[in-house]
Amino acid sequence: MSAPRLIVPRLAMQSLSNRALTAFLTVLAIAFSVMLLLGVEKVRNGARQSFANTISGTDLIVGARSGNIQLLLYSIFRIGNATNNVTWKSYQDITNRPEVAWSVPLSLGDSHHGFRVLGTTPEYFERYKYRRGQGLTFAEGKPFADLFDAVIGADVAKALGYKVGDPIVVAHGLGSVSFVEHEDKPFRVVGILEKTGTPVDRTVHVSLEGIEAIHVDWQTGMPMPGENITADEVRQMDLTPKSITAALVGLKSKLATFQLQRAINEYRQEPLSAIMPGAALQELWSLVGTAETALAVVSMMVVATALLGMVTMILTTLNERRREMAILRSVGARPTTVLGLLATEAGLLTLAGVALGVAMLYGVLLALRPWVDATYGITLAIDPPTAREWMMLGGIVVAGFLAGLLPALRAYRMSLADGMTVRT
Amino acid sequence: MSAATIASPASAASNADDVVRMRDVKFRWPGARGFGLQIDSFTLPARAKVLLVGPSGTGKSTFLSLLCGIVAPSSGTLEVMGTDLTRLSHSARDRFRVEHFGIIFQMFNLLPYGSVLDNVMLPLSFSSVRARRASQGGTVEAEARRLLDSLGLDAHQFANHSTAALSVGQQQRVAAARALIGAPEIIVADEPTSALDRNRQLAFLDLLFAEADKAGAAVIMVSHEEELGTRFDQVVRLDEICRAQRGSAAA
Numbered sequence: 001m002s003a004p005r006l007i008v009p010r011l012a013m014q015s016l017s018n019r020a021l022t023a024f025l026t027v028l029a030i031a032f033s034v035m036l037l038l039g040v041e042k043v044r045n046g047a048r049q050s051f052a053n054t055i056s057g058t059d060l061i062v063g064a065r066s067g068n069i070q071l072l073l074y075s076i077f078r079i080g081n082a083t084n085n086v087t088w089k090s091y092q093d094i095t096n097r098p099e100v101a102w103s104v105p106l107s108l109g110d111s112h113h114g115f116r117v118l119g120t121t122p123e124y125f126e127r128y129k130y131r132r133g134q135g136l137t138f139a140e141g142k143p144f145a146d147l148f149d150a151v152i153g154a155d156v157a158k159a160l161g162y163k164v165g166d167p168i169v170v171a172h173g174l175g176s177v178s179f180v181e182h183e184d185k186p187f188r189v190v191g192i193l194e195k196t197g198t199p200v201d202r203t204v205h206v207s208l209e210g211i212e213a214i215h216v217d218w219q220t221g222m223p224m225p226g227e228n229i230t231a232d233e234v235r236q237m238d239l240t241p242k243s244i245t246a247a248l249v250g251l252k253s254k255l256a257t258f259q260l261q262r263a264i265n266e267y268r269q270e271p272l273s274a275i276m277p278g279a280a281l282q283e284l285w286s287l288v289g290t291a292e293t294a295l296a297v298v299s300m301m302v303v304a305t306a307l308l309g310m311v312t313m314i315l316t317t318l319n320e321r322r323r324e325m326a327i328l329r330s331v332g333a334r335p336t337t338v339l340g341l342l343a344t345e346a347g348l349l350t351l352a353g354v355a356l357g358v359a360m361l362y363g364v365l366l367a368l369r370p371w372v373d374a375t376y377g378i379t380l381a382i383d384p385p386t387a388r389e390w391m392m393l394g395g396i397v398v399a400g401f402l403a404g405l406l407p408a409l410r411a412y413r414m415s416l417a418d419g420m421t422v423r424t
Numbered sequence: 425m426s427a428a429t430i431a432s433p434a435s436a437a438s439n440a441d442d443v444v445r446m447r448d449v450k451f452r453w454p455g456a457r458g459f460g461l462q463i464d465s466f467t468l469p470a471r472a473k474v475l476l477v478g479p480s481g482t483g484k485s486t487f488l489s490l491l492c493g494i495v496a497p498s499s500g501t502l503e504v505m506g507t508d509l510t511r512l513s514h515s516a517r518d519r520f521r522v523e524h525f526g527i528i529f530q531m532f533n534l535l536p537y538g539s540v541l542d543n544v545m546l547p548l549s550f551s552s553v554r555a556r557r558a559s560q561g562g563t564v565e566a567e568a569r570r571l572l573d574s575l576g577l578d579a580h581q582f583a584n585h586s587t588a589a590l591s592v593g594q595q596q597r598v599a600a601a602r603a604l605i606g607a608p609e610i611i612v613a614d615e616p617t618s619a620l621d622r623n624r625q626l627a628f629l630d631l632l633f634a635e636a637d638k639a640g641a642a643v644i645m646v647s648h649e650e651e652l653g654t655r656f657d658q659v660v661r662l663d664e665i666c667r668a669q670r671g672s673a674a675a
Contacts, residue, residue, distance in 0.1 A: 011538050011546075018537040323532050329494065330529070331602070332522020332550030334515050 012341050015324065016348070019317060023349060026310045030353025033306040034396060035361045037299040038389060042365065044292055046372075046380040048285070051077070054198040055277045057129035059257050062086065062094060062264055063246035065271035069287065072280040075106055075246035078116045078199045082108065085243035090270045094249065097263070099256040102127055105244040107211045110170050115156045117170050117204045119211030119241075125151070127248060130198045140164050141191030144207050147235060150187040151205040154195035155373075162189050168204065170214060185214045185231045197379040209239035249274075303396055307403045310349055314342065314407040322414055339408045346404020350397050358385070358393070442503075443524075443609050443642050444468035444491065449500035451490055452669070460669035461486050463500070466660070468610070468642055473633060475653050476646045478662030484646045487662060488614055491644070492525050493517035505609060522551040526603025526641070528613040533599035534587040541583045544568040544601045547608075554606025564605075571601040575631050592619045593628070600632050607639035614646050629655050 016023050055076050063071040064084030073079040095103045104127050107119030122143045125136050141164040144151050150168050162168070168187040187206055195201055213234045229237075251257055257276060264274035325338050362382065369380050385393065445467045452460035461483045468474055478484055489495045490502065493509045496517065502509045505524055509517055526547070534543045545568050548555040558564040569579035575597040582590070587598060596616055603611050611632070617625040629652070636643050645656075653659040 011535060011542065014537040014542075015535075324535060326529075327533065327535055327546075329518070330492075330521075330527040331547040332518055334518045336515070 012345060015321075016345060022313050022317070026306075026313050026349055027353045027356060029306040029309050030303075030350055030396075030400070031356035031360055033299070033303040034354050034357025034393070035364065036302055037296075037392065037396075038358065038361050038385070039364070040295050040299045041389060041392070042361070042380060043378070044295075045386075046378050049381065050197060050378045051281060051284070053131040055129075056131065056133050057127070057250065058248045058277055059251045059254065060249040060261055060264070060274045061246060061277060061280075062091075062249055062272060062274045065273050068273070068275045068280045069284050071246065071273055071275050072277060072284065074108070075248075076199065076277070078108070078203065082245045084271075085245055086247065086272060087243050087270060088241050090267065090272060091244055091247055093267075093269075094247070094264060097260065099251050099253070099260050100249055101252045102250045104128070104248045105208055105241075106246045106248065107208055107241065107243075108245045110172055110211065110214070112156070112168055112170050112204045113160055115153075115159075115202050115204055116199075117206060117211070119206055119208045119244075121208060124205065124248075127250065128200070130196050130200070134196075136196065136200065137194045139192045139194045141189070144190055144205065144210075146188075146190075147207060147210050147213055147239070148185065148187045148231065149190040149207065149210070151191035151193060152189055153193050153201040153203045153205075155201040156204055157189075157192045162192070164189050164192060170204070170206075185234070197373070208241050208244070212239040212241045213237075303399075306353070307350070307396075307400055310346060310353075310400065311403045311406055314346060314404065315410070318407055318411055318414070321411070325411055325414065335412045339405075339412045342408035342411050343401055343404040346407070347397065347401035350400025350404075353400075354393050354396055441469055442467045443470050443505055444644075445501070445503040446490075447501045449490065449497040449502055451486065451495060451497045453486070453495075459483065459486065461490070461666055462669065463487070463490075463666040466665050468644055470609070471637070471640055471642050472658060473636070473643045473656045474645070475650075475656040475659045476644060476662055477648060477650045477653070477659060478646075479648060481668070482662045483666065483668045484662060485614065487666065488612055488646060492527060492612055493521050519551075522547050522608075523553050524609050526605075526608045526611045528596070528599045528603045528611070528616040530615040530618055531592065531595075533602070534590075534595055536586075536588050538587065539584045540572070540577075540587055540590070540598050541565065541568055543587055543598055544572065544605055546602060548606055551606060554608065556606075558606040568601065568605060571604055571635065572597070574635055575600050576627070577601070593624055596620070596628060597631075600628070600635070604632075604635050604639055604641070607641065609641055611636055611641050611643045612645075613643065615648070616645065617652075618647070618649075625652065626655070 061071060061075050063075055064082060064086055066083060070080065074082050091103075091105060094100065102123065104120055104124045106124075108116060110117040122145070125138075125143045129135055138151075139154065139157075141151070152162055152168075156162065166189045168189060170185075170187060187204075187210065193200060213231075216229055216234055216237060216239075249260075251260060261274040261276065264272050328338060328341075329335070365380055365382055369382070372378055372380055446463050447465055449463040450460070451462075452458045476484065476487070486495075490497060491504075493502075493504070493512070494517075496514075497510055500510070504520070507520065509520070512520060535546070545558075545564055548558055548564055555564060558567045561567060561570075569583060572579040572582065577594055577597045582594070587595065590598065596619075599616070603613070613632075616632075617628055620628060633643065633655070645652075650659065
C-alpha cells in the first residue's frame with residue numbers, strides 16, 4: 001500500500017524515467033564536464049606536487065648562464081637540454097669556496113632506450129633529496145663503484161626488465177631510438193633505486209668518469225674512425241671530465257645563499273648561473289599560472305555549457321509537459337509545487353551528473369595513473385576531493401538548481417495562464 | 425458514504441443547499457487580447473446534476489477556471505461551500521480546490537507515466553481530508569479499485585497498467601475515478617464525453633452519476649451537445665447567465 005503523500009516525488013521520478021534517454025544524456029554531459037573540471041584541478045595539483053617534491057635540500061643549482069627556469073628544467077627535471085656546459089675548473093672553484101658544504105656534479109647528454117643517463121659522483125645518492133628531505137634508497141644492489149657500473153631508477157628497471165648484473169649499452173644523444181651507440185663500452189647494473197615519483201626513476205646513473213670514458217675516442221658526436229680504445233685501455237687514462245652540465249650545491253649556512261648566488265652569477269672566468277630551486281619553481285608557477293587559469297576558465301565554460309544543455313532539455317520538454325502541469329494543478333498542486341518539481345528535477349540531474357562525473361574521474365585516474373606516471377613522471381594522487389573541490393562540486397549543484405529555476409519559472413507562468421485548459 | 429456525513433467547516437454560515445453561488449462576477453484574462461467574462465448570477469444546488477451548454481467562444485473554460493478557483497474574479501462574490509473564493513489567497517484556493525472539487529477534462533486527463541492506480545489516488549496526496557474519507561471503508565487503494573470497478577474498468581486487470589495503453593473511453597473512466605475519490609462535493613467535467621460515441625457517452629454519464637450520488641456530490645458538466653440534457657436535473661445556457669467580452673479568444 002503506497003502512502004499517498006509519496007506519490008508526487010515518485011511521479012517526478014517516473015516523469016524523469018519516462019524521458020530516461022534525454023535525462024541520461026544530460027547527466028552524462030554534466031558528468032563529462034565535471035570530470036574535466038575536476039581532472040584539470042587534479043592534474044594541476046599533481047603536477048605541482050610532483051614538481052615541488054622533486055628537489056629538496058639543495059641550496060643552489062649551478063649551470064651555464066641561462067634562464068632560471070631553463071636551468072631548473074634541464075638539470076632536475078631532465079626537460080630540454082643545456083645550451084652550454086660548466087668547465088671542470090669553474091666547478092672546482094665553486095666547490096672549494098668556504099661557504100660550500102657539499103656539491104654534486106651532473107653530466108647529461110646520453111641516453112639508454114629513451115631514459116636519460118646521468119653522470120655524477122656516488123655522493124649524489126646521499127645528497128639528492130626529494131619530498132621534504134627524503135633520501136634515495138636502494139631497492140637492490142648498491143651505488144656504483146667501478147668505472148662501468150650503473151645504478152638505474154625504478155621505472156627504468158621496470159620498463160626494461162633489468163636486474164642487478166645486466167649489461168647496458170648507452171646510446172649517444174637523447175632519442176629513444178639511437179643509431180650511434182657506445183656499444184664497445186657496456187655498463188653493468190649494480191643497483192636499482194626505490195621508486196621516488198621523481199625524474200630519478202627514469203634515469204640511469206653512472207660515474208662522471210664513466211661518461212668521460214665512453215667519449216674518449218669520440219669527437220664532435222661521432223666515433224673517430226681508426227681510433228678504437230678498448231674498455232681496458234680506457235681504465236688507464238686520466239678520466240677527469242673537462243666539463244659538466246650542472247651541479248647541485250649545499251651550503252654550510254643558508255644565510256650565505258644569496259651571497260654565493262651573486263658570486264657565481266658574477267663569476268669572471270665563465271658565464272654561469274646559480275638558482276635557488278624554490279625560487280625557480282615559483283617563477284615556473286607564475287609562468288604556468290596563466291595557462292592554468294585559462295584551462296580552469298575553459299573547463300568552467302564546459303560546465304556552464306552542460307548546464308545550459310540541461311536547461312534546454314527541460315525547456316523543450318516543457319511544452320509537452322504543460323498537460324502534466326494542468327493535471328497536477330487540477331488535483332490541487334500549487335504553482336509552487338510545479339516550480340519546485342522542475343527545479344528539483346534540474347537539481348537532481350545536476351547532482352547525478354556531478355556524482356557520475358566524480359566516479360568517472362576516479363575511474364580514469366585509477367586507469368591512467370601508471371601511464372601518466374611512466375610518461376610524465378607526475379604522480380596523480382587518488383585522494384578524496386579536497387575542501388576546495390567539494391566547494392566547486394557544491395557550487396555546480398547549486399548552479400544547476402538555479403539554472404533549473406529558469407524553465408521552472410516559465411512553467412509557473414504557463415500554468416497560471418493556462419488555467420483549466422489542457423493544451424496538447 | 426452519504427452526503428449528510430460530510431460536513432465542510434466552511435459551509436456552516438451559508439445556505440447549505442447551494443454548493444456554488446456566483447453574483448456579479450467579473451473576470452478578464454491578463455494581456456492585451458484578454459478575454460473577459462461577466463456572470464450576473466449562478467447557483468449550483470447540492471447534489472444537483474447541471475449541464476452547462478453554449479457554443480464555443482462563450483467562455484466555458486473560463487467559467488470553469490473561475491468556478492474551481494484557478495483564476496480569481498476581479499469583482500463580485502463567488503461562494504463555494506459557503507466560502508468566498510475571492511477572499512482566499514492563491515495557495516488557499518489551490519488547497520480549497522482539491523478538498524472540494526473533482527475535475528475531469530475533455531481529454532488528456534492522465535499522467536502518461538505512472539499506473540492507473542497512481543493516477544486515481546493523485547488528489548489524495550494533496551488533500552488529507554479526501555485521503556481520510558477515501559480510507560474510511562478500508563485502504564485508499566481498495567477505494568480506488570472499487571471506484572474503477574464501479575465505473576466499468578476492471579481494477580483487477582488495469583490497476584497497475586500504464587495509462588498510456590488505455591483507450592480514450594477507459595482513460596475517461598480513470599479520470600472519473602480520480603475526480604470521485606475521497607468524495608469531493610462538486611464534480612466539474614469539461615466535455616468529458618466529447619470523444620465518445622453516443623451510447624458510450626450515456627453509459628459513462630450513468631456510471632458517473634451513480635457514483636456521484638453515492639458520494640453525495642453535485643455534478644456540473646460543460647458540453648456543446650444539448651441532447652445530453654435529458655439526463656440532467658437542469659440545463660443552463662452559458663450565454664444566458666453571462667456575457668463574454670471580446671469573445672474572439674478561444675473558450
